[in-house]
Amino acid sequence: MNRFQFFFVLAGVLPLLSCSDSDEPKPSAAVRLSSITSDDYSGDNQYFVYDESGRITQWRDEYSDGEFTADYSYPSESEIKVVSVYSSEYTTRTFSETIRLENGRAVRSDGTWEVVTSDGWGDINKTYRLEYGYDDSSHLVSIFHSEVYGIGDNISESAWDKPWEWTDYLTWEDGNLKSFQEAQGAQYTKYITEYSYSQEKAEQAVIYPLVIFNYHIPLQMQGVFGQNPVNLIESSVRADRNGNEAISQSYDYTIKENRITEYWCTKSYGTPAPIQYFVGYKNRNPED
Numbered sequence: 001m002n003r004f005q006f007f008f009v010l011a012g013v014l015p016l017l018s019c020s021d022s023d024e025p026k027p028s029a030a031v032r033l034s035s036i037t038s039d040d041y042s043g044d045n046q047y048f049v050y051d052e053s054g055r056i057t058q059w060r061d062e063y064s065d066g067e068f069t070a071d072y073s074y075p076s077e078s079e080i081k082v083v084s085v086y087s088s089e090y091t092t093r094t095f096s097e098t099i100r101l102e103n104g105r106a107v108r109s110d111g112t113w114e115v116v117t118s119d120g121w122g123d124i125n126k127t128y129r130l131e132y133g134y135d136d137s138s139h140l141v142s143i144f145h146s147e148v149y150g151i152g153d154n155i156s157e158s159a160w161d162k163p164w165e166w167t168d169y170l171t172w173e174d175g176n177l178k179s180f181q182e183a184q185g186a187q188y189t190k191y192i193t194e195y196s197y198s199q200e201k202a203e204q205a206v207i208y209p210l211v212i213f214n215y216h217i218p219l220q221m222q223g224v225f226g227q228n229p230v231n232l233i234e235s236s237v238r239a240d241r242n243g244n245e246a247i248s249q250s251y252d253y254t255i256k257e258n259r260i261t262e263y264w265c266t267k268s269y270g271t272p273a274p275i276q277y278f279v280g281y282k283n284r285n286p287e288d
Contacts, residue, residue: 031259033204033221035280042271048218056218065089070215078102080224084215090118095213099224106132106224112151125151129163130212135172138226143168143212145185170211175230177209191246193238197231203258206279207233207251232260 032054036046041064049058051074061068066088073081078101086093097111108131115124126147133142144167148159166183176197181189195209205228208220219225235250248268253260259281264274 031203031281031283033206033279034282036206036277037280038275038277040271040275043265043275043277054222056222059215059218061214066091068214070218072218077104080106080219082215082219084213086214091122092116095215099219101224104224105134105138105226106219108132113147114151125149125154127151127155132225134226137172137175139170139172139177140211140226141170141172143170145183168211175227177211177229180209180211189241191238191240193236195229195236196234197229198234198253200232200253200255201230202232202253202255202260204260204281205229205232206260206263209233209236 032050033048035048037043038045045062047058047060048056051057055074056072058072059068059070066086068084068086070082070084075081080099080101082095082097082099084095084097092115094114094116095111097109099106100108100110109129111128111130113124113126113128115122117123126149128145128147131144132140133144135141144165146163146165148155148163150156150159164185166185166187168183169181169189170177171179171181177195179195180193182191182193184190193209204221208217208228210217212225216225220228232253233251236248237245238247239245245268250266251263252274253263255261260279262276262278264276266274
């Protein structure tokens with residue numbers, strides 16, 4: 001997970017296939033992930049807050065030059081509302097999104113995207129819709145995007161007659177996400193991220209493939225976007241349609257009692273040395 005990826009993902013999807021009640025994601029019965037922190041200047045620090053049912057309610061991701069925050073609420077069993085803000089010295093990005101659920105799994109999102117820059121030249125206001133498609137194993141396999149310029153009364157009456165539309169695709173193998181194909185607004189694939197996996201597993205994977213927005217990651221962890229990879233991610237390589245590498249990351253883990261207690265992330269950009277992260281947990285019972 002990293003800042004750079006955030007700017008490349010907005011999503012929507014093909015029709016959802018059938019989903020049984022047994023597919024409904026449930027919070028971990030043992031512990032909750034509470035923090036992922038690093039002492040490295042190039043790293044980031046994440047913090048997670050949950051309600052009594054184990055559902056994520058707040059998430060914060062701090063960088064040296066900016067911060068993501070997200071607040072999650074649950075108006076009904078079939079709806080999640082998220083307000084996420086990314087702020088830095090020069091830019092503020094605000095996402096307000098409502099996620100529709102069927103049997104606990106996301107089927108559609110309706111949201112707005114506002115960007116405010118310090119000089120005003122990069123300001124953006126958009127309204128978007130995302131639709132999520134799954135296979136018979138409850139793996140997310142497609143994300144259909146549609147968006148128009150403007151928010152609320154600022155959207156023209158004819159805007160949704162011809163929205164900007166595109167589809168991203170995900171390929172799975174042996175229970176693991178193998179590739180994510182991003183169109184980024186085009187009618188063809190612009191970037192492909194390929195993942196490799198270790199043979200190791202853990203109670204909480206900690207590192208998840210980023211296929212939508214950063215603030216969706218805590219929901220991915222809880223199964224809102226279907227089944228997650230079975231094994232731990234060992235590496236990810238993002239390349240353009242011609243095979244030119246854009247970003248690569250690799251991971252090494254320390255696992256104790258089936259939990260990741262720390263890991264190292266090596267990136268193809270920024271700090272050349274591995275960045276060490278420490279993983280914190282908290283018992284579900286607040287009195288423990």
